Amino acid sequence: MIDFYYAPTPNGWKVAIMLEECELAYQTTLLRLSEGDQFKPTFLAISPNAKMPAIVDHEVEGEPVSVFESGAILYYLAEKTGRFMPMDAVGRKETLEWLFWQAANQGPMAGQLSHFVNYAPNGQDYSLKRYRGEYDRNLAVLEQRLEGSEYILDSYSIADMMAFPWAFIAKPLSASLDKFPNVAAWRGRIKERPAVRNAINLYKDQQNRGEQNAQNNSLLYNQTADHLMGVKR
Ligand SMILES: N[C@@H](CCC(=O)N[C@@H](CS)C(=O)NCC(=O)O)C(=O)O
Structure with missing residues (x-):
């Protein structure tokens, strides 16, 4: 099983597409970015840049493997499955x-x-x-x-x-x-x-369509170093 930390945005879709294309077993944790879920210590331990997407792969020998940054996740999954990447x-x-x-x-x-x-x-x-x-x-x-x-x-x-x-x-x-x-x-x-359609529809109803913006949400739109330095880990 793969834990998938996700919000319905283009960066989230990249990984959702690969998970769907490979029909990997995954469970999604929806991050409410406008409420600061990305700053929780448990998430920062997986994704130190405080951004989704991120995954934790439990289908491995030994300790679970966490991966952050969409490109790194796609590469990791392509290597894991041997799919959607040339191997030479x-x-x-x-x-x-x-x-x-x-x-x-x-x-x-x-x-x-x-x-x-x-x-x-x-x-x-x-x-x-x-x-x-x-x-x-x-x-x-x-x-x-x-x-x-x-x-x-x-x-x-x-x-x-x-x-x-x-x-x-x-x-x-x-x-x-x-x-x-x-x-x-x-x-x-x-x-x-079909896999792409599934990915784009994942938690579609939770998309931020401008309701949260730079005027009313300083947590998401006016970040400084303090947002990270203040988190107790
Ligand atoms: N380079 C990163 C970008 C990820 C990214 O920007 N994620 C945004 C949502 S699209 C995020 O988690 N934002 C939360 C925040 O800025 O606090 C990737 O490709 O994974």
């Missing part, structure tokens, strides 16, 4: 390149765009312009990578699961895929997979 050295290297690309580029930029579109509507024009530009720039990277290919690597893999969720919600982020036909077709292909 160059293929693994390419997988890591695209996982790191997402975690360091598309993810943070899309996250900031989402913040200024959805949760800080009185934000500066400059912030919106910068993150819209960066979000689009990353779509352009994906567009070029997908030229002549159906998927980021040779076949559907954890690299696609990693990058799909933030492209899936382009419209609510006030972006458009019109200029990116390869990305639009790729998004359409992935969206139709």
Whole structure:
């Protein structure tokens, strides 16, 4: 059994997709991020950056194994199952390149765009312009990578699961895929997979659709070092 620490957001969907694709036995713990579940000492012991997703794998010899950061979780599960990742050295290297690309580029930029579109509507024009530009720039990277290919690597893999969720919600982020036909077709292909539909529907009714925002929730939207330094472990 795998414990899955989750909230219904694009970063959570990445891991939910892999768990569903591999039909792994998992039990979900829903984290109420706006109420600070991510700062509980028991969760910080698993995920020291105080962010979900995270997992604890009990199906191992010896002590259970915890993993945080979506890219690391996907890689761990791909190794565990032998699925959705090429196993040769160059293929693994390419997988890591695209996982790191997402975690360091598309993810943070899309996250900031989402913040200024959805949760800080009185934000500066400059912030919106910068993150819209960066979000689009990353779509352009994906567009070029997908030229002549159906998927980021040779076949559907954890690299696609990693990058799909933030492209899936382009419209609510006030972006458009019109200029990116390869990305639009790729998004359409992935969206139709039953495992992906299951993942996106997981606790869908618990999504924050802007009710919690920078004005009314300083726990989630105005974090400082004190949020972590103050926690007794
Ligand atoms: N790089 C991380 C990002 C995870 C992340 O940003 N999670 C957000 C929700 S989408 C979170 O847990 N936020 C809680 C907080 O900021 O306190 C990953 O890919 O796993």
